Amino acid sequence: MGGFLRSALTVEEAAFLDRAAAFTANTVAQHANEWERARRQPVEALREAASLGLLRLETPKEQGGLGHRYLVKLALCEEMSRADMAFTFSMVNTQNVAARLAVSPVAQHREEHVPALMSGALFGATALSEPGAGSDFSSIRTSAQKVEGGWRLDGEKGWITNAAIADLFITYVQTDVSAGWRGIACFLVDARKPGFTRCPAYDLMGGHAIGAGGFMLENYLASDEDMIAPPGEAFKLAMKGVNGARVYVAAMCVGMLGHALETALAYGAERRAFGKSLLEHQGLNWSLGDVANDLEALRGLVAHAGHLIDREEDAVMAAAHAKKFAGRVTLPRLADCIQSMGAAGLREEYGLHRHLACAKIAAYTDGSTEMMNERIGAGLLKAYGPAA
Numbered sequence: 001m002g003g004f005l006r007s008a009l010t011v012e013e014a015a016f017l018d019r020a021a022a023f024t025a026n027t028v029a030q031h032a033n034e035w036e037r038a039r040r041q042p043v044e045a046l047r048e049a050a051s052l053g054l055l056r057l058e059t060p061k062e063q064g065g066l067g068h069r070y071l072v073k074l075a076l077c078e079e080m081s082r083a084d085m086a087f088t089f090s091m092v093n094t095q096n097v098a099a100r101l102a103v104s105p106v107a108q109h110r111e112e113h114v115p116a117l118m119s120g121a122l123f124g125a126t127a128l129s130e131p132g133a134g135s136d137f138s139s140i141r142t143s144a145q146k147v148e149g150g151w152r153l154d155g156e157k158g159w160i161t162n163a164a165i166a167d168l169f170i171t172y173v174q175t176d177v178s179a180g181w182r183g184i185a186c187f188l189v190d191a192r193k194p195g196f197t198r199c200p201a202y203d204l205m206g207g208h209a210i211g212a213g214g215f216m217l218e219n220y221l222a223s224d225e226d227m228i229a230p231p232g233e234a235f236k237l238a239m240k241g242v243n244g245a246r247v248y249v250a251a252m253c254v255g256m257l258g259h260a261l262e263t264a265l266a267y268g269a270e271r272r273a274f275g276k277s278l279l280e281h282q283g284l285n286w287s288l289g290d291v292a293n294d295l296e297a298l299r300g301l302v303a304h305a306g307h308l309i310d311r312e313e314d315a316v317m318a319a320a321h322a323k324k325f326a327g328r329v330t331l332p333r334l335a336d337c338i339q340s341m342g343a344a345g346l347r348e349e350y351g352l353h354r355h356l357a358c359a360k361i362a363a364y365t366d367g368s369t370e371m372m373n374e375r376i377g378a379g380l381l382k383a384y385g386p387a388a
């Protein structure tokens, strides 16, 4: 096991990654096909991950977490996605909610919810998207209206990771349609309270361990304390979170592509055609060389963005570059790996079919490839223009 960021990790960080790698090999890789066939989220495996401390990743040490830096998160995402990106994405989403609530000024968020999320007693999700609003986040219509004793929330969220199992949803809502993005606020929504209705999880082409689905809010009363970010601040909070997420999604693509290449090489070294191994045929060898080439470029983009985030420098362009490149190369390069194995590449036992579906998911989550173009396009002059 040799993730690309491993060499940059301290002994303590590497030990954490070793735990994740062992869990990935012994549990995730063993069961991912079965979860996919059953189209279900493996709650028991998420709880096992929690028992190993994997959901304590970013939560500060004073709150009972491990307080790891971003590079460790990226290394974890790469390592676990070699076996199952959908499971990894689901796990990281609960982890994100714990890390976010750990810095909440509200005692109940820090003292009750954070330990419950880190232990796997509760699961978390972050809800920006709606059936009618994805890329255009500022057009969300789920509303929050100030009432006696708090805020009344009404509307529907869609395409939310962990919607099938989550208890706590960091939920973005509109307080004033005429204010556009400035009207957006963010609340902690508790699925166990009245006014919350879970919708059935989506049937997808693959990646069901992600638990994507939606929920309805009808006359849901959120307390004033449950406002995590007020209008004006919430949009910025969302963009900051999404920016970091773009890099870990790209790291997940590194994991899937690295695993697919390794699988194709192992197969190609053994399988013979026309008197020699597949890898000895130049046409095939070059095709896998192209996969390795894109994989290395993606690794470099992810590592660069990760270092910027850890140094608290501006990583907006770097994150968009990593995510865009991941969205562009992962699917075709996975297909190249499968092609190099002939019909055998289609067999479920290799797990490459799940990577294909997840590569497509990665091209949407936390901003589509087209939105990365928009982001990069908007920053071109500043980053690369004559005065840069």
Ligand SMILES: Cc1cc2nc3c(=O)[nH]c(=O)nc-3n(C[C@H](O)[C@H](O)[C@H](O)COP(=O)(O)OP(=O)(O)OC[C@H]3O[C@@H](n4cnc5c(N)ncnc54)[C@H](O)[C@@H]3O)c2cc1C
Pocket (backbone or CB within 6 Å): 093, 125, 126, 127, 128, 129, 133, 134, 135, 136, 158, 159, 160, 161, 162, 210, 212, 361, 364, 365, 366, 367, 368, 369, 370, 371, 374
């Ligand atoms: C499995 C899965 C899990 C997800 N998990 C979450 C989650 O946990 N929380 C959450 O809030 N959301 C989540 N999402 C939603 C995700 O963020 C959205 O899918 C994404 O923002 C794109 O929105 P959309 O699918 O509505 O596409 P749309 O916004 O409807 O766009 C459709 C197409 O048009 C393109 N497009 C849109 N605008 C432009 C433009 N200006 N220029 C060029 N092209 C454009 C898009 O790139 C896309 O290809 C998840 C999605 C998936 C598939």
